[in-house]
Amino acid sequence: MGFLVTTLIFSVVGIIASICSRICCNRGPSANLLHLTLVITATVCCWMMWAIVYIAQMKPLIVPILSEGE
């Protein structure tokens, strides 16, 4: 559940960022495509990293073993 919600948040942020980039710097179709590509690539990279770290912690095989004196 948490995974899907946050994935949705990522995609919404990505869409908002693309819309913002279209509004702020609208410089012709080829430049717009470049900005869109960059925003999408950045969103996908950030989402991948978060998703990997999240999934890895969903069903852990080892747990934190505190060290002495903590």
Next chain:
Amino acid sequence: MADRGGCCPPMDLFRSEAMQLVQLIIPMESAHLTVSYLGDLGFLQFKDLNSDKSPFQRTYAAQIKRCGEMARKLRFFKEQMLKAGFSTSTKPGAETDIDLDDLEVKLGELEAELIEMNANGEKLQRGYNELLEYKLVLQKGGEFYASAQRTATAQQREMGSQQMGDESIETPLLQEQETSTDLSKQVKLGFITGLVPRGKSMAFERILFRATRGNVLLKQVPAEDPVTDPVSGEKVEKNVFVVFYSGERAKNKILKICEAFGANRYPYAEDLGKQGLMINEVSGRISELKTTIDAGLLLRDNLLQTIGEQFEQWNIKVKKEKSIYHTLNMLSLDVTKKCLVAEGWSPVFATKQIQEALQRAAFDSNSQVGAIFQVLHTRESPPTYFRTNKFTSAFQEIVDAYGVAKYQEANPGVYTIVTFPFLFAVMFGDWGHGICLFLATLFFIVREKKLSSQKLGDITEMTFGGRYVIMMMSLFSIYTGLVYNEFFSVPFELFGRSAYACRDLSCRDATTVGLIKVRETYPFGVDPAWHGSRSELPFLNSLKMKMSILLGVAQMNLGIILSYFNATFFRNSINIWFQFIPQMIFLNSLFGYLSFLIIVKWCTGSQADLYHILIYMFLSPTDELGENQLFPGQKITQIVLLLLALVSVPWMLVPKPFLLKKQHENRHQGQSYAPLESTDETLLSEANHDSHGHDHEEFEFGEVFVHQLIHTIEFVLGAVSNTASYLRLWALSLAHSELSVVFYEKVLLLAWGYNNVIILIVGIIVFIFATVGVLLVMETLSAFLHALRLHWVEFQNKFYEGDGYKFHPFAFALLEDEDD
């Protein structure tokens, strides 16, 4: 350009701008102006049509020499201005049109004037220094002259009286001889006064003594302040000396020795009264000379100032003219000798601007004929041109450093803008360090305008040039720092509560068996409970290694997909079917499958051993999986994937050479019956382009097959080695976090534990220096380098050829950057 596919809409920066080879025919009278306007525009890269001529045989060699002379004069002025402490004003000043001939004459005049002023100044200065030395001699001389003379005359009287007495056996023989000669000649004592450098004074004394056999009296008195030597112009410590001698021969010897030692001699009047007069006279002359010298310097400074105001303008003008003549030298003279022919590459979008410039030049030079603009068709490969702005140019330079893109192949720079800072951040992840880096680069960006016009040192210039790259790197580092949950290695519970808690209220087992997961997974990033625990490293290592593999497989897949886009664009269907598809199948059936297994294992929490699964997939694929079963039907899937991978290797290797051979035969089937060349092209262009004309190249089957074999082996072995290479993401990230932990715990916390303010302050200072020096500088460079390597090798060798050449137009704006 009809053989170009258009599968997708065009994207800025993805492929090189469309370039065309143009031919300009320019009438002679408007040539200079035309080239000048084209230089202002900066969109044409001229080809050298006179490459077989030496620089001296070219048409405009004389003009270039003139410009070289003027440049030399300007350099001379600059030296003089620097020596006098003037700086050239960087303001462009009034943009008056300067005629080159006028400028030449003016520069010549100014140079002559400046040289004359300098020579006069030097002469006056030398005289001034001599007078100063003379004054010193006069002052010092008076102090010991009197006493020295008394001693000398006393000695002489002694010798004389001794001579009157009886000759005793004790009197040395030589003394007798000398006194007898002295008596006969009745010579009076002569003296020489002057200044000798202090360093040489001992040697001076010794040699004088030896040369005159001890028959001189030398008295030296050091001058307190260093004196400017008239000959060398430097300040030297000197001694004032007076030498008393008798006889002509001694005098000559002493004079020669003085010359050898660079001791300056000055006349000295014996009479006390005369001495006073001399001192006054010399003082008067000194002050006169000083005013003259000052006036001279003032005049020269005024001249240098007037030069300085216009220096930049003249400099730019001379550079421009020189470059214009160099360019004119590259144009070839038409047979009628009435016009020049230019050939060059220019972007297609600039056609209109170039034609406008040509028309303006023809109009401004009052020529009767306009220039002719013609597009030529050629098989030569055009230069690559990307239109970058100040943000994207740094990333494009990074890509170009490895190799300039072939004309119109996919530019990895587009994705590098995001993936390069991202991979850097994966290795750097700490949001505290990211914030520091961001503030540092913000400083550069805010003062961009000011810094770009200054001249910076080498390292600062590189950092300034890459300011946007570093800014992206720091922003992504802040993100990955939040994901890794490290702020100078300290974790925070920013996004909710940690998922782990003690098994029971007494927390007895916390240090033996550990905590358990009681709540939902920590929503963003690594759970803060891990930091400092004993099992932190096994967990993080496993996480980061698997993350590196996943990111690596994703980036390599992107690379292969870009090769698909290249193949589509160049309408190369052989590459699609016999390179792209087998490559995708091979990579994904092995490492794509591994990524899938990683994700399934994480999602199901199974205890399967992935090493075991992957290795035994090859060694014994038909074995039962047992506890390594992650999903139903795994055995069959693995066998299928293995077969696919095995099939894809000969699929990559064998068909392509045969198909290329067939393609070559089809293309050149009717070659012997080629139609006559169309008469549209001019004779000139044919002569130039026949050499790079049709590809009558032979098709070496053996060579092509070996090339394909190498390519296949490279890909197959590379699939394993490149995937493993991505593990450096894990390695550097581990190093960074460990260093960070060490500096925090062993420096800052240790200093805090002593409860002493001084130790705390020292600890903080050491922590700051260590963080900045090791983590912010060294780790940044290290992660930058490794991220770069991952892009250049692992990403780009999937699709990039990079054997093009860069578009280097004739532009005045680029000139200024070049020469400095």
